[in-house]
Amino acid sequence: MITLESVHKWYNRGAPNAVHALDDISLFVQDxxxxxxxxxxxxxxxxxxxxxxxxxxxxxxxxxxxxxxxSRLPDRFLxxxxxxxxxxxxxxxxxxxxxxxxxxxxxxxxxxxxxxSERRHRAERLLERLALSHRKDFxxxxxxxxxxQRAAIARALINExxxxxxxxxxxxxxxxxxxxxxSIIAELKADGKTILIASHxxxxxxxxxxxxxLSMRGGRLTEPER
Amino acid sequence: MLLGNVNxxxxxxxxxxxxxxxxxxxxxxxxxxxSLVIFIIASFRLVTSSLDNSAEQVxxxxxxxxxxxxxxxxxxxxxxxxxxEIAGIFGISEIKPRIWGYYFDELNGANYTVxxxxxxxxxxxxxxxxxxxxGTYGERAGVSPVxxxxxxxxxxxxxxxxxxxxxxxxxxxxSFYLSGVFAETTSLVTSDLIVMGIEDAADxxxxxxxxxxxxxxxxxxxxxxxxxxxKISERIVGSRVITKQQIRKTYRAAFGWRSGFGLACLxxxxxxxxxxxxxxxxxxxxxxxxxxxxxxxxxxxxTDVMSVRFWESVVISILxxxxxxxxxxxxxxxxxxxxxxxxxxxxxxxxPPLSLLPVFHLSDLLLIFSISVxxxxxxxxxxxxxxxxxxxxxxx
Numbered sequence: 001m002i003t004l005e006s007v008h009k010w011y012n013r014g015a016p017n018a019v020h021a022l023d024d025i026s027l028f029v030q031d032x033x034x035x036x037x038x039x040x041x042x043x044x045x046x047x048x049x050x051x052x053x054x055x056x057x058x059x060x061x062x063x064x065x066x067x068x069x070x071s072r073l074p075d076r077f078l079x080x081x082x083x084x085x086x087x088x089x090x091x092x093x094x095x096x097x098x099x100x101x102x103x104x105x106x107x108x109x110x111x112x113x114x115x116x117s118e119r120r121h122r123a124e125r126l127l128e129r130l131a132l133s134h135r136k137d138f139x140x141x142x143x144x145x146x147x148x149q150r151a152a153i154a155r156a157l158i159n160e161x162x163x164x165x166x167x168x169x170x171x172x173x174x175x176x177x178x179x180x181x182x183s184i185i186a187e188l189k190a191d192g193k194t195i196l197i198a199s200h201x202x203x204x205x206x207x208x209x210x211x212x213x214l215s216m217r218g219g220r221l222t223e224p225e226r
Numbered sequence: 227m228l229l230g231n232v233n234x235x236x237x238x239x240x241x242x243x244x245x246x247x248x249x250x251x252x253x254x255x256x257x258x259x260x261s262l263v264i265f266i267i268a269s270f271r272l273v274t275s276s277l278d279n280s281a282e283q284v285x286x287x288x289x290x291x292x293x294x295x296x297x298x299x300x301x302x303x304x305x306x307x308x309x310x311e312i313a314g315i316f317g318i319s320e321i322k323p324r325i326w327g328y329y330f331d332e333l334n335g336a337n338y339t340v341x342x343x344x345x346x347x348x349x350x351x352x353x354x355x356x357x358x359x360x361g362t363y364g365e366r367a368g369v370s371p372v373x374x375x376x377x378x379x380x381x382x383x384x385x386x387x388x389x390x391x392x393x394x395x396x397x398x399x400x401s402f403y404l405s406g407v408f409a410e411t412t413s414l415v416t417s418d419l420i421v422m423g424i425e426d427a428a429d430x431x432x433x434x435x436x437x438x439x440x441x442x443x444x445x446x447x448x449x450x451x452x453x454x455x456x457k458i459s460e461r462i463v464g465s466r467v468i469t470k471q472q473i474r475k476t477y478r479a480a481f482g483w484r485s486g487f488g489l490a491c492l493x494x495x496x497x498x499x500x501x502x503x504x505x506x507x508x509x510x511x512x513x514x515x516x517x518x519x520x521x522x523x524x525x526x527x528x529t530d531v532m533s534v535r536f537w538e539s540v541v542i543s544i545l546x547x548x549x550x551x552x553x554x555x556x557x558x559x560x561x562x563x564x565x566x567x568x569x570x571x572x573x574x575x576x577x578p579p580l581s582l583l584p585v586f587h588l589s590d591l592l593l594i595f596s597i598s599v600x601x602x603x604x605x606x607x608x609x610x611x612x613x614x615x616x617x618x619x620x621x622x
Contacts, residue, residue: 046622055523055619076527079618083525094520094621097513098248107521110237111530113230155524167622 002029002052002163002194007061009047009219021047022058023219031162034185034195036205039216045198046167048216052196053165054082065163083108087156089166093148095140095155101147102127102136105154112159126154130184146177153184164188166197170204182207238530242537249514253538256503257546263492263499264550264598265557270488271594272554272584273563278478279585280411285474290451291443292324292473293458294466301466303437311461312443317454320444325427327439329392329420336381339419342427346371370426371405375416379407395432402426488566496597500605510613515620522618528611535610536603543599551594558584 009022021044029035037045051058054070057078063070065085070078082088095104105126106119114122127133130150135143140151149169156164164185170178178201186209189195197204205213215222246253293312295304309321325342369389374382382390384404391399408416422430428437443458445451455467510518518531557563 050619050622055622079525079527088523090621096517096520099244108524110241111234111526113234113237115233
């Protein structure tokens with residue numbers, strides 16, 4: 001379960017360029033729920049996902065994930081919690097250039113001390129599931145946009161996290177690839193994952209895998225669209 | 227737990243190696259400059275230790291005690307009768323007269339060291355010094371035998387001929403024939419040396435009968451050398467008594483000073499390199515910042531990112547250390563210290579044709595390691611820490 005209570009997030013608070021990115025956000029997401037957060041650019045979607053994804057703490061308010069209050073945790077513990085609990089899929093995939101697909105996918109396992117054979121085993125299983133086995137040793141510079149997307153999903157899943165957070169995952173994909181992506185999301189939901197997707201792509205919000213859509217504007221959650 | 231920790235470090239090392247390879251052009255530049263710095267430092271140490279070693283071999287033939295006479299603060303001749311003054315000192319095993327002087331050869335502007343040895347014999351080996359004997363070819367009345375150093379062979383063109391002449395103070399000529407040549411291994415001190423009988427040396431320098439430049443004393447028990455030296459200085463008024471240990475110290479000081487001066491100059495280049503390393507490690511490109519942010523976003527701790535940078539520095543510095551030391555060894559062993567030998571031996575007209583035989587000391591390896599690798603690692607820690615502080619949300 002994910003619970004946010006009266007969460008505020010300020011950037012450069014007190015400075016002339018201060019931004020009130022999240023303004024009194026309260027949100028409750030159940031386990032195995034798939035939630036889509038919609039809204040225009042700059043509405044605060046990515047900031048909200050970053051707090052839920054444990055990338056940083058809110059300025060004020062309470063964020064509780066799986067019963068653990070994260071609002072005041074130092075970075076070190078946020079990182080520990082993030083790698084055990086959250087799988088993050090970024091808008092621009094953010095894979096590391098110069099590394100192969102399989103090397104990119106297994107990066108989250110390196111600081112955990114997982115052996116090479118175990119890493120390969122886990123990655124190959126995921127690649128097979130995502131139909132990317134034939135590209136496993138390719139440099140990421142030599143694969144297509146859809147394959148990059150699937151590699152990014154594989155990396156998010158390699159630690160078997162219960163929560164998947166995706167920030168504008170279909171922004172750089174065509175309709176076919178966006179549908180493929182949502183099919184994978186539906187499979188993950190069927191596996192019991194909790195899913196949060198920030199997107200202004202209508203295809204995402206209307207997909208059958210999505211249980212609930214939330215709308216954001218000016219850092220505030222507005223009424224759900226359906 | 228322990229296995230997991232070992233695996234973690236192996237994984238991070240593996241990632242660091244991959245990262246070095248991905249940035250290979252930048253890293254090759256650092257590696258090359260670092261190797262060059264270590265090459266120069268190691269070359270200095272190897273050439274110096276080779277010279278020390280050569281000097282040590284040669285100094286084993288230096289007399290236990292050399293007695294000279296001082297008049298008005300300057301060296302003067304010793305009288306042969308002074309030998310009787312010290313003959314009774316307990317512990318002395320042998321006393322020999324000697325003439326030691328310098329001959330300036332105007333033809334080629336070189337200074338030769340001339341030693342007149344009372345025990346010199348054209349057919350017998352001089353104790354402690356390796357000599358290649360040429361036999362007695364050229365022996366005839368009025369022509370004296372000599373043993374010369376390697377540089378004299380070239381200087382006096384003695385490759386094809388066997389005899390040469392030097393001027394007495396009254397400009398009359400005194401002729402010599404070559405009975406032997408000092409081996410190249412002793413060139414550090416024998417290169418410009420001409421050894422002859424003591425009467426021939428007195429004749430060449432125009433010394434009066436019974437006049438010497440020094441008296442050579444051998445002591446039976448090496449631990450008694452200082453005591454015997456003190457007694458000699460008490461018996462011969464105005465004498466200067468030099469022990470073997472003092473000569474050894476003088477040689478060491480001469481080479482040690484040059485080596486120390488060279489190393490002091492090199493400290494500047496080490497400092498410059500450390501600044502260069504700091505600068506390289508600090509200047510993160512946008513690509514590198516993004517990579518750190520990705521790593522942290524997918525669950526890497528700041529310490530994990532620092533470990534990657536640490537391993538990168540370790541690999542670069544160890545590689546540079548090995549490469550630099552191997553190049554230095556090749557420089558000394560194969561190229562005979564081509565770049566540094568003139569600096570450490572000096573620019574004499576008669577350069578000793580000495581072949582360097584490097585001596586590898588563990589202390590030298592550790593010294594070079596501690597003044598190159600350790601400062602490099604220290605210089606990259608702070609930039610590594612700063613680079614690891616990139617926030618994971620910067621890629622969102």
